[in-house]
Amino acid sequence: MFTFILRRLAVVIPTFLGITVLAFALIHLIPGDPVLVMVGERKLDPEFYKAAMTRLGLDQPLYLQYWHYLTGMLHGNLGESIVTHEPVLSEFLKLFPATLELSICAMIFATVFGLAAGVIAATRRGTVLDHGVMGAALTGYSMPIFWWGLILIIVFSVNLGWTPVSGRIDLEFDIAPRTGLMLIDTLLAHDLDAFKSAVMHLILPSIVLGTIPLAVIARMTRSAMLEVLREDYIRTARAKGLSPVRIVLVHALRNALMPVVTVIGLQVGTMLAGAVLTETIFSWPGIGKWLIDSISRRDYPVVQGGILLVATLIILVNLLVDVLYGVINPRIRHAR
Amino acid sequence: MRFAPRQLALALAITLAAGTAAAAGKTLIFCSEGSPAGFDPARYTTSTDFDASAETVFNRLSEFEPGSTKVRPGLAEKWSVSADGLTYTFNLRKGVKFHTTAYFKPTRDFNADDAVFTLQRLIDKNLPFNKAAPAEYSYATDMGLDTNIVAVSKLDPYTVQVKLKAVDAAFIQNLAMSFASVQSAEYAEQLLKAGKANMINVEPVGTGPFVFKSYQKDAAIRFEANPGYWRKDEVKLDKLIFAITPDASVRYQKLQKNECQVMAYPRPADLKAMQANPQLAVASQAGFNEGWIAYNVKHKPLDKLEVRQALDMAINKKAIIDAVYQGAGQLATNPMPPTQWSFNKTLKDAPLDVAKAKSLLAKAGVGNGFEITLWAMPVQRPYNPNAKLMAEMIQADWAKIGVKAKIVTYEWGEYIKRSKGGEHDAMTIGWTGDNGDPDNWLGVNLGCEAVGGNNYSQWCDKKFDDLVVKARSLSNQAERTKLYEQAQVVFKEQVPFTPIAHSTVYVPMRKEVTGYKISPFGLTSFYGVGLK
């Protein structure tokens, strides 16, 4: 088992190095530079420009810049933002909890409803209910989520007034960030109204972000369930006269869960991509928006560091899924 | 987190108590358009940055009157200018206190040391503080302060003297601009000693109406009222919160739901509905800005006056104001807004005339039409809410006279760099006034010195330039006005650009908000603003 994990880790390292190169190359290939963006339509003094470029170390040859970046990174230093002068890591850590909270809630939403929809569709296979549920799932899967978000805001926030429009919490509540997760921070602050407000603010973004994973999970659950329901042991269980509910929920679902768990793991990447759009629509102060803003501001250290951190996250989750899979299924462990 | 029921009840009771306490205070939430890059106004150039620091936390030696381009005394009670116009003496206000915050406790009142430090920092790269926290003070450079200020000295604890190299008629206005906000020398010293000089950009300390409390990127900035503010009647709120909301429709939706009470930059398309909403009030003021189409006079065939005149008269400005500005704009004729002193009222636009435009093109030898590029800004600016749409409409207008325009756009930084280099044929651009001086329009955007810089038309006209340069060196406003009026006539004859519109600034707010004044400079400030 241990060597298996080591083997997977050995693969991760070159991938990781590759990502540093990719992130560095991408951002430096983008035309324009941070000083120009800062100056905007104002006067550009050549001396001033030169001084700024020197101060930011942007006048050095690219390979040297990469080298500084890489060595800095190995010392745990991702550099500091050109715009705010704050260390990249500390900016990331301030914003990441917001994305994490949103992603977790969206994933819970997607998993709960996705599993339920999948199980219902599988047990009522071929009925109107099955077609309806699966049709809805496919529609969700086909949804341009930015449009979906806008429509939900208009209907539920503006016209019906059920949910707040944007942000993480009503700003009358001044909650000191302790964990950065608003739900937990409000509870730690013993402020139930604030907690309620935080929950209300999470509803729409979670739905929007969870829609596509929900559809994927529902479809996966349905097909996995159908496969399992055909197995001999289910037939045996039926023959033994166990209640159908028990058969479905205990015997079938448990065995159908494995591929579903994998799919959930794989959705993390999709989720982070979706977060970029969802955060833009709901003014959610997370890392998706942060990265997009930084690309347009040419904030090199933030883009490099941010992409690296996000990629690391995805790699780690994939690794975790891999390892879990290996734990569950020894055949995979010894392959390759 | 496990709550025993009794703890829960206790928590609930505390919450309820806290709730009533909070309701007693007056909290105003402002839906702002973006996160500031930092809180040291000297480092930045955009209103998003200034609103969050200069307009709340800080004061300046001289200041603009709320809602006006007129200057009033700030931390300097009065000032005098020597006969040659080169030496300014400032008498400072006594008894003004810097904010007491969790990170800084002032031991003394504001005095000359603070004023000297503030100005020194902008002009002296070798100041120990600047070595510890290197930054570009680009706005000060832009206004020429770094080269024009020769010396700043303290005459006594409440008198400061500034010596200039050349006469600068707008010097006092320049000091009233956000970037010249007065910092505490004592705080800077403390930061320097602690090796945290950069924190001046993160945890600001000023003398202004609001005290900085906390900032969460992309979420909120919190301020509390400065109880001892020296302009007592200008603080009527207990708390001021910026809810950072980049999307304009979301800001509007929040305003409708009273999730905020004032919002920045409404979409022109929403204005009608806002004005009809009985719960909202929409303040408006002619903007101190102008959007225009610049013609690169160094490119053929735009070097021909007839061609520029033809393009100019083919543009249906009225339609653009209806669609792009949604009526929230004022037709522009001059290279400055009508509220700028020295605005020449006698100038008229050439009437929209397709036939005449065609004949002008024929006269210039391009009667069969030609192709040019038309650059569209990738961003929304105060003077142009939708450059892409404007470009599309002009494209359609020019097609009618046989000119085929190809719409080109680049990322913002690249757009500016390439257009300063003169790669474009025609482009959308504009300007928001900095300090209320005519030179800030004519000199900055059309002077020969500005070719390769903000003179996007690459237009250097001897007659025009002589007038503007001469006016800059005078201090008598009546004499200057005459010269600027003549310069505008030259502009109108030569058509280096087509003025399109001055966008009206709208600030939608809840009916309960009182005393809000729109800054002509596009800033958002809460001096004297209260809640009913």
Add this chain to the structure above:
Amino acid sequence: MADNTLPTPAYPSPLKEFWLSFKVNKGATVALVYFVLLVLAALLAPWIAPHAPAEQYRDALLSPPPWAGGNAWRFVLGTDEVGRDILSRLLHGARLSLMIGFTSVLLSLIPGVVLGLVAAFYPGKIGTAIMRLMDIMMALPSLLLAIAIVAVLGPGLGNTVLAIAIVGLPSYVRLARASAMTELNRDYVIASRLAGAGQLRLMFDTVLPNCMAPLIVQATLGFSSAILDAAALGFLGLGAPPPMPEWGTMLATARDYIQSAWWVVTMPGLAILITVLALNLMGDGLRDALDPKLKKG
């Protein structure tokens, strides 16, 4: 006893067999009909659209559809902020969206298959290098990568297509490699290798046709996600330049009018949703029809 031999059942041609099993799936059939209509509409857009897509009727800015309170039947789906007919723009936009989908799929399918086959045939250094590269690309959220690529190349239709193609590449490479690896161990491959078939011939003539089924399904799904990605990029202001009626770009500008003119926002969104849904339904149908092995229930 020759009389008693059963008549050899007439095997349907592969195409017919495919059609028979595709037809079973009603949703997929409906989707196919829609898709054919959409392609026709796109091809015939210049003739069937009631107006030119960039024609600005400045007397009819933001005019609502006639069936929702508007007054002019000449604009069936209403007009946008400069008085352009939305229906005409959608029809012309269909050309763009289909073109974006089609080209970007081709641009990622072909190199993807080649790289995937190479990785399968040369599992040593070359294969590892290719797969590592794909891992790197997979480790970045696709939209973020696409945004970065568009930022590098500059916004524009061609660059949007390219960015989407690059982002889509890894899934084709992985799929092609995985299916080729399974096929490589099959007897028929070993047989033709022993018969002296060259490496290239083995790759493209022997193995590839047997890997096509999952690739075709993936391509259909790639088509739909390309349309979505293009719309997302357009929405973030990185898509086709004006006045091109690309659906995502239309949606992005329409956002300004979400409260004052709902039809400007709703129509392009629905067009995207329905088209993507149709493609996904077709993808499901194709999968079931092409590859009974993949049939999930």
